Amino acid sequence: MADDVLRTSALTKRFGDLTAVDHLDLNVRRGEVVGLLGPNGAGKSTTIGMVLGLVAPTAGSAQVLGHDVATHRERALTGVGAMLEVTSFYPYLSGRDNLVAVALLRGDGALARVDPVLTRLGLAARGGSKFRTYSLGMRQRLGIASTLLGDPALVILDEPGNGLDPAGQREIRALIRELAEEQRGVLLASHLLHEVEQVCDRVIVIKKGKLIASGTIAEVAHRGSYYEIVVSDAGRASSALRALPGVTEIRATPTALEVVADAGRGAELNRALAAAGIYASAIVPRTSSLEDVFLELTESGSDATAAS
Amino acid sequence: MPWVILLMIVAFAFVFYVLVYASVTAQIQAIKSGTIPAPAGGAAQFDEALRMLRPDRVQSFGSGLVNGLGSIMLIVFAASHVGTEFGWGTLRTLLAHGAGRGAFLASKAVSLALFALMFVIAGSVASVAASFAVSGIAGYDLSGLDVGAVANAAGRGVYTFLPFMALATVIALWSRSAGAGIAAGLVVYFAEGLVAGILVSLNRDFATIVNYGLSRNVASVTRQTVVNTGGDATNAASTLPDPGQAALVLAIYAVVFVAIAYWRLRTRDITLS
Numbered sequence: 001m002a003d004d005v006l007r008t009s010a011l012t013k014r015f016g017d018l019t020a021v022d023h024l025d026l027n028v029r030r031g032e033v034v035g036l037l038g039p040n041g042a043g044k045s046t047t048i049g050m051v052l053g054l055v056a057p058t059a060g061s062a063q064v065l066g067h068d069v070a071t072h073r074e075r076a077l078t079g080v081g082a083m084l085e086v087t088s089f090y091p092y093l094s095g096r097d098n099l100v101a102v103a104l105l106r107g108d109g110a111l112a113r114v115d116p117v118l119t120r121l122g123l124a125a126r127g128g129s130k131f132r133t134y135s136l137g138m139r140q141r142l143g144i145a146s147t148l149l150g151d152p153a154l155v156i157l158d159e160p161g162n163g164l165d166p167a168g169q170r171e172i173r174a175l176i177r178e179l180a181e182e183q184r185g186v187l188l189a190s191h192l193l194h195e196v197e198q199v200c201d202r203v204i205v206i207k208k209g210k211l212i213a214s215g216t217i218a219e220v221a222h223r224g225s226y227y228e229i230v231v232s233d234a235g236r237a238s239s240a241l242r243a244l245p246g247v248t249e250i251r252a253t254p255t256a257l258e259v260v261a262d263a264g265r266g267a268e269l270n271r272a273l274a275a276a277g278i279y280a281s282a283i284v285p286r287t288s289s290l291e292d293v294f295l296e297l298t299e300s301g302s303d304a305t306a307a308s
Numbered sequence: 309m310p311w312v313i314l315l316m317i318v319a320f321a322f323v324f325y326v327l328v329y330a331s332v333t334a335q336i337q338a339i340k341s342g343t344i345p346a347p348a349g350g351a352a353q354f355d356e357a358l359r360m361l362r363p364d365r366v367q368s369f370g371s372g373l374v375n376g377l378g379s380i381m382l383i384v385f386a387a388s389h390v391g392t393e394f395g396w397g398t399l400r401t402l403l404a405h406g407a408g409r410g411a412f413l414a415s416k417a418v419s420l421a422l423f424a425l426m427f428v429i430a431g432s433v434a435s436v437a438a439s440f441a442v443s444g445i446a447g448y449d450l451s452g453l454d455v456g457a458v459a460n461a462a463g464r465g466v467y468t469f470l471p472f473m474a475l476a477t478v479i480a481l482w483s484r485s486a487g488a489g490i491a492a493g494l495v496v497y498f499a500e501g502l503v504a505g506i507l508v509s510l511n512r513d514f515a516t517i518v519n520y521g522l523s524r525n526v527a528s529v530t531r532q533t534v535v536n537t538g539g540d541a542t543n544a545a546s547t548l549p550d551p552g553q554a555a556l557v558l559a560i561y562a563v564v565f566v567a568i569a570y571w572r573l574r575t576r577d578i579t580l581s
Contacts, residue, residue, distance in 0.1 A: 046579075052404045054578040077406040084404055088397030102405050146405065 003029040005079065005154040005185035006051065010060035013046050013209070020046040022209040023060065028154060028185040033176055035200035036189040039298045043209035044189045045085055048158055051187075052082055065153055081147030082156040085189075087139045091132035095123055095142050098131055099149060106150040113149050121145040122171070136163030144172065155179050158189045173199045193291040197221075203290070207298050221290050226251075226260045227269060230282040240276035241269060258286075309388060310423060313381050314430045317374060321434035322441070324373055325361055329442045332357045363439045364452030370435025371461030374428055375530055378465055379472050382427060383493035386420050386473035391486025400578050409573045416477065417566060424469045428462040461530070468526040471558050472497055474565035481569050496522065508547055515547035522561060528554035 006028040013021040021043040028034045038044050049055035051062045053073040062069045067076035089098040096118060103110035118127045121141040126134070134142065140163050147155050157176070161169045169192070176199045179186050190196050196203060196217075203220050205213040213220050226249075231237040234257055238250050241259055247269075249260035259269060266283050273280050288296075336354050338344045347353065360369040393399040402412060436453065443450055472493055480489025501523030507514035508524075518524055528548040549557070 049577070049579060054400060054403055056575075056577060074406055074408055077404075080406075082404045084397075084400055086397055088401045090398055091396060102401070105402065105405050105407050146401075150406075 003031075004063075005030055006062070006064055006187060008047070008051070008060065008062045011047065011050055011057055011062055012059040013043070013050060013055060014058045020209050021050065021057075021206075024206065024209065024211055026204050026211070026214070028187050030153065030185050031180050031183045032201040033180045033186040033188055033199050035196040035203040036187055036206070037193070037196060037203055037294055038206040041208075042206045042298070044206065045158060046209075047206070048082070048084070048156055048187070048189060051156065052080065053077065078150065079153040080156060081150055081152035081154070083140075083143040083147050083158060083160060085158040085162075087143035089131045089139075089142065089146075091130065093131060094128050095131055095134065095138070095145075096127035098142065099127075099146060102146045103149045108150070110149040110151075113151070117145040117148045120148070120175075137165060137168050140164055140172075141168075144175070152184060154185045154187065156187045156189075159191065160188070161190060161192045161195055169195060193289075193294055197290045205294065205297055212297050213293075217290060221288055221293055225263060225285070225287045226258045227266060228282070228284040228286050229257045229259055229269065229273070229280050230255065231257065231273065231278055231280050233278060236276060237273055237278050237280075240272050240278060244268065244272055256282075263287075309385065310426075313385055314427065317377060317381065317427060317431040318434040320377055321370065321373060321431055322438045325370075325435070325438035325442045328357065329361055329446060333446075358446070358448075361439055361442050361446075362448050362452070363436065363443060363450055364454060366432070366435050366439050367454060367457035367461045370439060371432060371458060371465060372530075374431030374435060374462070375465035375468065378424070378427055378431065378469055379497055379526075380494065382420075382424055382469045383472050383476045383497060384490050385423065387476040387480040387489025387493060388486045389420060389423075390416055390477050391480035391484070391489050394480075394484035395486065403578055410570065413566075413570050413573055417474075420473050420477070421466075421470065424466045424473065427469075428465050432458050432462045464530050467555065468529050468558060471522055471561040471565065474562045474569070478565045478569040478572070482572050512547050519547075519549040520557060522558070524548055525554035525557045529558065 004027045006026070008024055008026050011021055011024040011026075012019070024043070024047060026034070026036075026047075036044050036047065046055055050057045051064065051069060053069045053076070057070065064076040065079045069076045089095075090101070093101065096114060099114045099118065100111065103114050115124070115127075118124045121144055123138065123141055123145060126138060131139070131142070140160060144157065144160055147157070160172050160176075164172060173195060176186055176188065180201070188196065188200060200217060202216050203214065204211060205220065229237065229241075234252055237257055238252070241247050241257070242250060244261070246265060247259060247261045251258040251260075261269065263285070266285055270280060270283055332354050335344070339346045339354075359365060393402075399412070403409065436458065439453075440450060442448075475496060476489040476493035478489075479492040480486055483489065500521050504518035504521050504523050507518055515524070524547075528551050531548060531551065548554070
């Protein structure tokens with residue numbers, strides 16, 4: 001797609017017998033924030049490593065702005081600003097000098113952006129301090145600042161909220177949305193699901209290197225949404241509802257039926273029950289948070305399908 | 309670290325000159341006062357030792373000192389220069405921001421070579437200064453400094469540092485550890501020279517084999533310095549390889565080590581673990 005700033009196709013990485021990333025297809029478009037979610041060891045950092053050319057794919061490809069990372073790495077990375085999971089800079093240089101070092105790699109006006117990005121990330125006052133004196137939160141900010149030096153079309157942020165206090169996390173969330181508004185694509189790997197929920201337009205959930213769900217936050221969160229229906233005859237009610245299109249699952253609990261169906265279909269469920277001569281004493285829509293769905297997806301044995 | 313190493317070689321140069329002067333003059337005084345017996349060769353060997361401290365002998369004593377310490381200190385520096393990029397995680401940062409792996413290694417190689425040059429210049433200048441200082445205090449003749457000979461010895465020193473630095477670099481890069489690079493470099497520097505020396509002393513025919521190692525080729529390239537510092541240099545020199553061949557062998561070692569480092573860096577996944 002023309003708007004894609006990042007696209008991977010069947011991206012695969014094996015370390016010996018371990019398949020860290022398994023035929024992963026993902027894309028990030030201009031102006032959107034895509035969350036890359038998965039439990040520890042799911043393959044997020046390996047995926048980012050392959051996108052940045054740090055890790056050689058075993059199979060498949062990653063393209064940034066149409067340039068294959070494996071064959072045209074330096075051209076591809078011209079359009080990428082990346083902050084890795086562990087923010088690493090020269091400890092004996094100041095924060096500002098570290099950005100200057102990165103800017104020298106970036107060229108094309110990056111040096112002129114050093115002071116503005118320090119200011120934007122709230123580091124102007126401490127820009128002259130040695131990196132080794134920085135707190136974890138300041139290191140994260142410097143890492144994020146470094147991503148903006150090259151005026152990138154794609155920003156990759158791996159756990160940017162690590163070590164930030166709540167106010168700092170809020171600032172970073174606002175910054176991420178600003179980046180999207182500036183028509184940059186943002187790939188955000190994070191364990192902070194509420195952060196993802198607030199800033200991401202889409203999420204991609206991976207487990208053991210495989211994509212197990214993707215879609216908008218609503219689409220993915222909807223996977224865990226259901227209607228709680230209280231009826232006197234659960235067996236007959238199940239039979240009546242199972243025939244309805246859009247009903248994907250019915251679970252019986254001691255007190256109610258849990259009917260997994262698209263949002264906004266409560267009336268339709270009620271109508272179907274009434275048509276079968278069953279009158280529900282309660283139909284309550286239950287929605288799940290992204291966290292609920294994430295845990296369900298990643299803790300179950302399911303290698304589930306994508307939502308979109 | 310670079311400044312510390314430069315300061316160290318400057319300090320070592322002065323300290324060695326002063327120590328040798330103080331030690332030799334103290335022994336001469338002790339002999340004169342009868343505190344210790346005169347050696348078999350008489351006081352002449354002490355005079356020769358003191359003559360080594362004069363400015364006209366900097367290319368042998370001072371340069372020998374700088375070259376001897378230089379190999380060790382620059383092995384440590386080279387391994388640290390590359391290994392810390394892994395330890396600090398800065399290699400990942402640089403590559404993630406678009407740096408090329410070949411460019412990274414080339415920048416390391418160039419900066420190491422330049423630092424080796426700075427090292428011998430600092431060490432040589434400090435040796436000259438120390439020689440003038442000690443000679444001035446002792447009332448020796450201050451003339452006869454051969455700048456060309458000192459520069460020649462310094463150049464030979466830099467040349468012989470390169471394969472050891474390349475070795476330390478490739479081990480540090482392979483193991484992602486400065487410590488491993490330092491250890492391997494120092495082990496090769498000391499053990500290979502020791503083994504080569506023992507083998508040749510047992511049977512001179514072994515020279516045809518050990519002359520393809522590093523230590524004897526280094527000795528051949530720096531032979532001018534070695535011979536002038538005395539010892540068993542003349543005997544050892546008779547089995548050393550031809551200086552031209554030695555220079556070629558050292559160049560091949562350096563190039564091979566750099567090529568291995570390049571290949572390893574090109575093919576390695578740069579991960580956190």
